[in-house]
Amino acid sequence: MTNTTEDPEHSSLTGLRTDGRDLVSEWRNLPAFDGLRAEYVWKKDDFDAADPESTDYLFGLFEHSHMQYETDRTNDVAGEPGLAEMVEKAILMLSKNDEGFFLFVEGGRIDHAHHDTLAYKALVDTLAFDDAVKTALEMTDTEDTLVIVTADHSHVNTINGNPKRGNPILGKTGDIALDDLPYTTIMYTNGPSGKEVMESFTNNGTRPNITDVDTEAPDYLQQALIPLQWETHGGEDVSLHADGPYSHLFQNIHEQNYIAHVIKYAACLGEYADACDSRVSAGAYQVYMFVSSNSVA
Template sequence: EAKASYWRQLAMDEIRRRSEYQPNTRRARNIIFFLGDGMGISTVTAGRIYRGQRRDGSSGEEGCLSWDRFPHVSLHKTYGLDAQTSDSANTATAYLCGVKANVKTIGVDSRIKAGQCHTDKSTHVSSIMAWAQTEGLWTGLVTTTSVTHASPAGTYAHVGHRGWEGYVPNNCMVNDTKDSARQLVEESPGNEFRVILGGGRMNFINNTENDEEGLKGNRRDGRNLIEQWMKSKEGKSNASYIWSKEQLLSVDPSTTNYLLGLLGSTRLPFVMEQDKNCSSYPTLREMTEVAIKILQRGPKGFVLFVEGGLIDYAHHANRAAFALEETVGMDDAVISAMKLVDTKESLILVSADHSHAFTIGGKPERGKDILGIGGYSTDGYPITTLSYANGPGYNETKVNYTDAETTDPNFVQKATFRRYLATHGGEDIATYAIGPWSHLFSGVQDQTYIPYAISYAACFGQFAGSNCHTCKTSTG
């Protein structure tokens, strides 16, 4: 790196690679959509450095996450209809259904406000999963949060509030408004998902019941949706319900046609909360591998949504080390996915729903621990390289922290303003793409562009049948 020739050659190699690139315009048989919840660009940068320092023994800055090597990247606006800075609910409606919505609502249009009871199906907007199923593709979801949480719920649910995961308010029950868990089990497209893996078991059993781990359910209507799901699959060969890592790793993907895996009562634990030697919870990589191996048997292809959901949870708590470890965990899942599918026929996306008010600053030297001290204030107090604009890390008293303290995984990063939970960031998010029609992901668009670009590449939704790009011929 000390020689100018190094950088010149680096640029020449990249120019050659770019100039020789030929767009892949075949139909995307498979779609794998990775979503890092809260994974803004600052998180990607910090995650890249963190991985290099913790995994590769390098200074970190020069390293790459798997998606850094994808040939195309675009930026997307994340604002909501009623908010400058969005949440995971209305953004899910944008990047999965192609419609801007109000915060806290999922799978509904602008007529529904947060918390509004509704049974008018004309307000419902369908997702890429419904579009794909219409054309015979297999579908599935994987998440480290609850399978009824805001982001994964965007693949199947239509609710007036993201919090209606396992129940709805009493005033909504008269119209038989269904919570997200019921919709996943009872209604299309959720009831036809081939793979459902994540947490959230509590939302599938009644509050008078205990689950396999002895933990109480959250439902108030007497339903056991796990039993209901199993019953709905009677007559459909090889449907399985699992609740542990051991069971997941024992699944035979070559014969399993439907898999419901509720692997935690609520969300799954953070990677840093798990015992590396004997964790009873699966990693995002392990869940993703099982899902792909099952879905690959779909005769017409598949669509898989994979969420690294705990990046967001950690950022809300100003726990930077936890957020970066979760980012690296998603990187592991992407690496595995790319080994299992052929990117000549599979479009892989890595994106985010929103960013966080999370920054990389100070004046750290090259190779300085990304979790360490990056400089000093004018009055001599240490400034951490990573910090938050707001959140629980606010402290009125200035403290002389040491590197040993700030690099502790449990350290709560400093925040400028006090909040119980840190807020999201409102800047654009990046989408990284590789595979057929990945060149559609360039420039700056609204987040609502994403599902339409996906459906164009895969020839479903409004681009199905004769509207597929493979059916178009040029005329002189």
Template sequence: MSTARITHATPAATYAKVAGRDWEADKDLPEDAKAGGCKDIAAQLIDWPAGDEFEVIFGGGRGYFMLADQQDPEDETATGARTDGRDLVAEWTAKHSDGVYVRNQEGFDAIDPANVNRAFGLFNRSHMQYSVDREKDAGGEPSLAEMAVKAVDLLAKNENGFVLMVEGGRVDHAHHAGNAARALTDMIAVNEAIKAVSEKVNLEETLFILTADHSHVFSIAGYPVRGNPILGIAGTGDDGKPYTTLGYMNGPGARLDEPRADLTGVDTTDVDFLQQALVPLGESETHAGDDVVIMAQGPWAHLFHGVVEQNLIYHVMDHATGMSERITAAGQ
């Protein structure tokens, strides 16, 4: 599950094999890829061949599962993206009589884990809303915590346990926009999801892993006074202009044709304020090269220590679940 499109980078990596991450719908595939039999990411999710498929899929990206002549139910100006004649939502619904498809808060709230075994929720044509903007959504969207708890209620019915991927995918998008307020509030939403799930499971037998796929050129400057708002003014530069605690090395917050803006009297805590950046990049701030942390608790969490390669995460998960051993024992 993710607040980004379910066909986007991180969620797609759990089920799809593609040469290009942008191959989210069939229209995105180059002609030579189509000729070679390549499948788009959305189709691979619906056509997933292993086991009895996924029990829970929650996120955005509804348009990539809909036909190009289908009008989006929440936006009369938008249609689906598919040109191959496949209505993937209808296909999923036809395959899973024990499941329910939902697209808004009302449908999500009506999911009763006692009566259904799987759920497919696509809550926006593209990415889901930022946490602070959820109330503006036409159909209403569940929070990341609500989605995670509902997923646990559904997955806990499996006596052999489960693996659940939960992504606050829009933290990254807010950083790219140079918008620290939305990045931080979406990170708070991630924290709320962790707290909500931890209250639903047995912590002695549940491994939590929290990490990121990369960093951003995001900076914390000093020295702000104790108790100063994290989005507030930290001090005054040698140019006599205030500077904020938070900033970016590059991105939309830089000015192309004039000196650094004077923030005197500016409400830097406003959710729409873009933090100042050094190098102007109007389209998007960039990723960075910092090591990211892996925080874990529960069984086998002790295997994470020191500086490690990212592929260790998979091996710890495999060891904790015994997945490889089960597959070997089943002769698959």
């Protein structure tokens, strides 16, 4: 939107463009859409009303910036669809193409929650991502659909050992540290919550006392060792899980660019366009790639 265009959901906000271009209007009127139906939606009611059978292109912008965390989605002013709902709508629309298609899905707010050391919200968004993968698997057949689930990086959250049996993952371990204070099962090695820890050491000589703190609250910041404005990504390898045609090619450890080559090979695209001629093909493969923005320890 332009910097004079009012946000349809938040009347006090406008767009940021200063060149006068309205990309939403431009998108709806692209010549490529001649004779096709292109829909733009910004609230859940309109998203739900969009008919996959009669809609050829669907463009959704549901927030002025990032979409809500899954825990906060029900409080959104205009309503937002969940990740699984968007996956379902996308597959219903794309499945109309007999030649197959590629769908990329990212659970991006998992990453943001970790950067804020909000483990509760990171875990709930991970569950929403899991629901999205489940939806895709239920709507497709791995006989002709390659499904890939991976991450682009990890985070520096850690699981402390020795919590009591049955202890909530977001709860305290039940042990008392050498500083005579409790600690949580999940913590971070760095991040914004490290500022509170640093200030407590400076003023009191100890970590903050969380004895009476509800560490399972959605907005609780798990303690961190090093104070930073944002928690950082981790450096370890991340896992990749796949099912469907040529999923067996994902074994051992691979460079990230290898993933794209397997996708193209499975779908007979690019430099592998002639690959289907030299092997028994299951037909036009549909290739989905689900990418969570981080791995949760």
